[in-house]
Amino acid sequence: MDNKHEILQLLRQVADGNTTPEQALTALKRQPFEDLGYAKVDFHRSVRQGAAEVIYGAGKTAEQIIGIARTMGERGCRNILITRLDAQPAETVAQVIPVDYHPIPRLAIAYPDAHASRGKIVVATGGTSDMAVAEEAALTAEVLGNHVVRLYDVGVAGLHRLLSRLDELMDARCVVAVAGMEGALASVIGGLVDCPVIAVPTSVGYGASFGGLSALLSMLNSCASGCSVVNIDNGFGAGYLASRINQMEGLED
């Protein structure tokens, strides 16, 4: 049972008469986050689920990151994702807490631990230069316990490269399509598969790509049904959502 559920289940139990209001209030007072001054750290979920937590690294000092991660680690969190962490502060962090660092997506995994590898998520990119965002998505999904297949450099200008990997695409429970420039990859994949497709526009490109705007608009206007879009360069968000979808329980009959 995670933190949000904890609170709300509590309220429902009160409503159902299964918990007295007094008990509920006492429970609510056990503050579900620790206040470090510069941040309020949630830590319940990971302990219970082995699921990863995330620290958005941009704009935080190495010291703040260490503070937050250590607080989590000491509570038992494992596989804590630290996104947008440059190599320099990553080294500082690694001297204090155990960290696996991936330089291309600038992603660190603190207190790394074994995790499951279930279902199947395909992460595809239009070009080589979309790889940083794609790896953020792929590593996020892996750390959250999903099996990930990478299909990189399969952009629509060379359709044969994409079509030669159709088998991989058809088996996926969820596809993350990462592309800059014209962003057509999401449309084409959306027309080929039947599972949900999460499109990630990247800021890769020049001229009228306007920092990812072109790919973003293209993906929003995709004529293929079953697609949705996350923010430009938001590999973490795509990987996280793909994990939620991949790990859906089946409908009871």
Added chain:
Amino acid sequence: MDNKHEILQLLRQVADGNTTPEQALTALKRQPFEDLGYAKVDFHRSVRQGAAEVIYGAGKTAEQIIGIARTMGERGCRNILITRLDAQPAETVAQVIPVDYHPIPRLAIAYPDAHASRGKIVVATGGTSDMAVAEEAALTAEVLGNHVVRLYDVGVAGLHRLLSRLDELMDARCVVAVAGMEGALASVIGGLVDCPVIAVPTSVGYGASFGGLSALLSMLNSCASGCSVVNIDNGFGAGYLASRINQMEGLED
């Protein structure tokens, strides 16, 4: 087995040696769509699955719509969605083929038929005026066989209205959050639930809402994980994707 799968499975069977290339080529020649001149109509899927097909009504004459729908209907399609259909042409269509017309979302269901009502999708709106888009999403999802719960007028400026319906939200397998103006509804719901959230910005608003741009950007920048966004006013796309997610099979262990 639907059309896209049909083709690709075929190719895989050839690759696996289960089908000879000659058989594959013969199969491929059975053209999977009918060419009406002004449109190429796919019709395989619905026959097999009872799933709905969609006709984008905007910019088509009543005659073209009748032509496409009747072609489908005669092949056995049921519950064919016709989106963005004004009342005037809807009447013309209804004189020729059986149609359920919903004036608020300007949505028609041709050859209406019984359908399942499985799982649970919540469709929530920020205000009363987002209802047209929300109904497009809700009806789409219902016609595709999903159970839909509507939570309308629960915008974040009156947080107590949203919180009073937390039970409904917590049970959903997928939430569609429909909002114009500031679009904050998606962020707040995204922080409250654990299932995938599909955000639909609407063009409702005035001034600096810029035809839905404000809500779109707000939703893309949502700090809550697990959210993704479809195009402005794209109720159909949200309902279709929500259906895909709601009807996910569980992971095999």
Added chain:
Amino acid sequence: MDNKHEILQLLRQVADGNTTPEQALTALKRQPFEDLGYAKVDFHRSVRQGAAEVIYGAGKTAEQIIGIARTMGERGCRNILITRLDAQPAETVAQVIPVDYHPIPRLAIAYPDAHASRGKIVVATGGTSDMAVAEEAALTAEVLGNHVVRLYDVGVAGLHRLLSRLDELMDARCVVAVAGMEGALASVIGGLVDCPVIAVPTSVGYGASFGGLSALLSMLNSCASGCSVVNIDNGFGAGYLASRINQMEGLED
């Protein structure tokens, strides 16, 4: 020899000593256009070449259009294109001068006449609703003496429909790719063919298509080489340029 060439050849002849300056000045005084007050009509080219002239119909009264077209017709112009002409003024025009009117692209051909049908230009559209712009391109190219093949409703969300027409695409000397929404059609075709591809974004769509901006940016950012773009909805410009390319003479060895 057309009007522009006329002037400039003249200057070159002077430079080469083949014409005296006095002769050149006399020639320059024969004004190459007629001034109707509200417009300055060029008419030389068509007389010599049988090539079409174009009148941009938007914002002109039926009377002005008749005035310009008749001036041209009386000088011997044939197959004069009148673009963006609504049905109402088209009828008025047709009562005075011979006109073939095409209601979907709102295009009239005044003083229609036989014309050649050489080479091969493919005009492809993503959807049915891009047809108006595509027909403006196709009719323009035909009137200019080119053979045109139409491939409509072959958008990338149903890739099998495009791939089933690969033969037609591979034979073209020039392809005009017309698409709204995400505009991916140009990228995909650009990756499939070796001839020049002219992309025409259309204003078809809703929400974040922003009146064709999304398709425009997508096409500009196309990763496929050999593509270029004309203005949103500019079917005439695409058809005109496609004609120039299709009718290129071969290189002398």
Added chain:
Amino acid sequence: MDNKHEILQLLRQVADGNTTPEQALTALKRQPFEDLGYAKVDFHRSVRQGAAEVIYGAGKTAEQIIGIARTMGERGCRNILITRLDAQPAETVAQVIPVDYHPIPRLAIAYPDAHASRGKIVVATGGTSDMAVAEEAALTAEVLGNHVVRLYDVGVAGLHRLLSRLDELMDARCVVAVAGMEGALASVIGGLVDCPVIAVPTSVGYGASFGGLSALLSMLNSCASGCSVVNIDNGFGAGYLASRINQMEGLED
């Protein structure tokens, strides 16, 4: 009586007959600012009121800042705010005049002095990274004599963190809501409190946050009444306006 009042009261006194025009003109000639060449320094207000003056530090050299601040200090100004001052020039300034420097908001207070701490302004942020702007607002308000309560990292994606501090919010006479990304914080707070809410969009974020544009539009479109917005990252402006509101005198009955 401050500078602007001084001039205008003067004019009203003339209009009322309480001052002769000659006296008014003489008064007007006492130039209310000192011209340093590169700047015209107002200094009247602070002397009288103990209120802070502000120097916009960006694009000024340390020497210019020292020149302006010293001119004020010598006239008796205290608690002079210097905004957007980097650490490097701040050190140079500190060697010459007394300065309290705050590195996170890059804000210096020259000639620091005791000040009141009246009423109650709450400064809230969506995330840790909005802290720089929030501190500019908070310190500005404090220096102007207001009591400030900080509620940082209470973004709407974790609604429980905000709701756990409702007491603080309900007591405020004015709330400054600082948020980047989706900017929903202002809407939610605006729906919870009855006092004026000043929204400050920040340029924190990436991708489609477009340097604060997303938060700006979101806040302008806030459905909650009682909100208004200042420029992106304009912590000083928010703190200054909050002070004006917090220090309103009551209506006479």
Added chain:
Amino acid sequence: MDNKHEILQLLRQVADGNTTPEQALTALKRQPFEDLGYAKVDFHRSVRQGAAEVIYGAGKTAEQIIGIARTMGERGCRNILITRLDAQPAETVAQVIPVDYHPIPRLAIAYPDAHASRGKIVVATGGTSDMAVAEEAALTAEVLGNHVVRLYDVGVAGLHRLLSRLDELMDARCVVAVAGMEGALASVIGGLVDCPVIAVPTSVGYGASFGGLSALLSMLNSCASGCSVVNIDNGFGAGYLASRINQMEGLED
């Protein structure tokens, strides 16, 4: 005690021990809004305070508006504002419930009643054509019990017209500055007065005013301290906020 306060005070009383949790829960069950299906109507506040409620009229049928207003009126609400209501539906509404209709700002006051006229709010406009928005602000403020002074057509291109009314401006407790085109009015007034200034950009203008964008940006960038901005054409929001500020109680010493 209004609705929001009601709930939150309740929670605080529980926290303080002044209310038992059981009592709190019972209170919470008395739903503070009535659900009409198409809308959820809040009605507590006005009954107690005589303060106005607002119905956003755009996109609602006359029947829906009547339904919402009558529900409020029957609970004792008076001076209910209905904004953006065209003359046609206004007539329909007026046949059923008592209404004062103002055609220029397209604003109706349902169940009109006597109200106070306290303090002083100045509403100023740059030109005659900003009057509709200004009247929405002025009438809103008046209905909420404030004394309003109108200064119309005092744009900065004719500075003498503004300066001739300095007396009025200097006395205000709050100024609402309404302007389209270049929006400079807010900056100039902001530099002349010491009270809070609420800037309202209007969509009045043409060309590069881009529907109010120019005025909006201009006002956000105002160099004068003490200004904040509401959405384009949002007269209601400005009037409402001005009322909050005008009616501030004084600080206790």
Added chain:
Amino acid sequence: MDNKHEILQLLRQVADGNTTPEQALTALKRQPFEDLGYAKVDFHRSVRQGAAEVIYGAGKTAEQIIGIARTMGERGCRNILITRLDAQPAETVAQVIPVDYHPIPRLAIAYPDAHASRGKIVVATGGTSDMAVAEEAALTAEVLGNHVVRLYDVGVAGLHRLLSRLDELMDARCVVAVAGMEGALASVIGGLVDCPVIAVPTSVGYGASFGGLSALLSMLNSCASGCSVVNIDNGFGAGYLASRINQMEGLED
């Protein structure tokens, strides 16, 4: 001496000791405008100078326009420009006061009177459809006493049409260049003449002309020195400024 001068000269005379403050104050009290409630009418200038006054017609009722114009006319104003006045209200106005109405630029001249025709202003357009804006500029300049030469339909795509009128351009004291679409006319003329060039972008065009934005940006970026730009479609502003420049007095030696 016009109104603005009147006031400011007065202040200077006081400063110079040529006027006593009492006299100045008395003069200032003679309000230089008449307040009609919905507008404040300036009328001094025209009486003295025979110069035109302007009423911006858009968004005013025929009655308001009559009110303003008659107030001016009765004070002796002549040649009062009423811009953006549709044919319908123009007829109503013409029944009450003497008016010359020009339907293409939708411009009326009330109380028309003889005027001078001095110097030389060239008004040039890129195409026929820019004529409405060009006529607003030309008529404005003529009514203000300038000699105007019209060069219409001389866009840069047919350079010979422009070059054939070089004589006219070279003689001008000021050129107004009116163009939509790509706006190149201003650059080319700016490179050909030595007098000031006022560029007027028009909203004529389609697709990526974005309501005149393309022409506006093009003109702002003109590489030719001596050009400046007014708002999109602002023919009046261009004509007014051209008049100021054309009527400059020479420098004294």
Added chain:
Amino acid sequence: MDNKHEILQLLRQVADGNTTPEQALTALKRQPFEDLGYAKVDFHRSVRQGAAEVIYGAGKTAEQIIGIARTMGERGCRNILITRLDAQPAETVAQVIPVDYHPIPRLAIAYPDAHASRGKIVVATGGTSDMAVAEEAALTAEVLGNHVVRLYDVGVAGLHRLLSRLDELMDARCVVAVAGMEGALASVIGGLVDCPVIAVPTSVGYGASFGGLSALLSMLNSCASGCSVVNIDNGFGAGYLASRINQMEGLED
């Protein structure tokens, strides 16, 4: 007689019969520019007039600048403006050719020489930080032989600073109004003076100033007649145009 005039006068003389075509052609062959490979240098004008030429320094190497300037200098050009030249390359240039360098506007004057100081141009700025652009305008105008008065830091938020300098403004033959942020300075000055006003938006500011866009739009929408706008930060263009206007000859009677 300058270069452009030279060519065109020639053509007119031919048209008038005052020059034979042969003479004209010979004259035309004397190429009016020297081709350095990387640039084509015009040099006629300055020799005759003592007027300044301009070299746009951005994106050119010191060597290229020296090459262009020396070619001009050797032909007798004096007071050659080199804009956007950083201090580093300026030093390199100064070692080879005589140069006066102004670091704030990053402007060099090569082959400096005495020049006239006629008429009166006022250059005004909103703030201290607009000084770089203002100095580019002022120095350009001075070098072109105009008398320039600087009014810096007279922004509209402190109206008394502007009003205290009204004398200077009223005497100008042309005003250059330089302002970033809200750009209101141009509107206010435009309402105070009767001479042409050239508005220069600057990229100074932050947040929603969007690199000068806010000031640009504000200035384009100025309600004051007689204003026109040049590109963002284009001090040179403003100074050049101001010079043209200031040096207008008077109308002959």
Added chain:
Amino acid sequence: MDNKHEILQLLRQVADGNTTPEQALTALKRQPFEDLGYAKVDFHRSVRQGAAEVIYGAGKTAEQIIGIARTMGERGCRNILITRLDAQPAETVAQVIPVDYHPIPRLAIAYPDAHASRGKIVVATGGTSDMAVAEEAALTAEVLGNHVVRLYDVGVAGLHRLLSRLDELMDARCVVAVAGMEGALASVIGGLVDCPVIAVPTSVGYGASFGGLSALLSMLNSCASGCSVVNIDNGFGAGYLASRINQMEGLED
């Protein structure tokens, strides 16, 4: 036979009965690209045709570029273009494989070899600073076997420089018009020549050029027929397309 043709011809041969499906499948298995992990390298075309291949250098390490280029070179590719390659990595590359490096367009040609120089392409620029983009286009076209003529610094503000080179323009089979700022060059050239014109907007400029947006829009809106546009700064794309057009075979009669 190149790679794309290889695949598709194969499919057509199967359709025509000239190849058995088994043969086709075997052929398809010979993967037409080599997978280096970080890239999938196509190499067929160049071997056959001596045509250049292109590597987009931006965002790739020197090692990756060497890997890709060497793979191609070892297969026999010659004249491999490496675009957007800075001088630093270019040196590293040059130590390992034979490379001609052009610093201005930051373009390398790996495994340089003799090539043809057929037909005639003109590359024209508006200014000196557009030279980097123009050289990318020119070198690309040359390496692909075309004869290229450069006309640099012929912008429309000095029309005589362009007109003096009319001979060169009139002879071209294709013109590439490269311009930043206002982009008028494409319109003017488009009106002067009869061959296809490819417009390349550049990001050169400042202020309202908005990184090439102004030139892009201007070029899209060109009133001259026969123009099309590629992405901002996309010299390679323009050169590649110009080559396709220049090398068109003539129509068979």
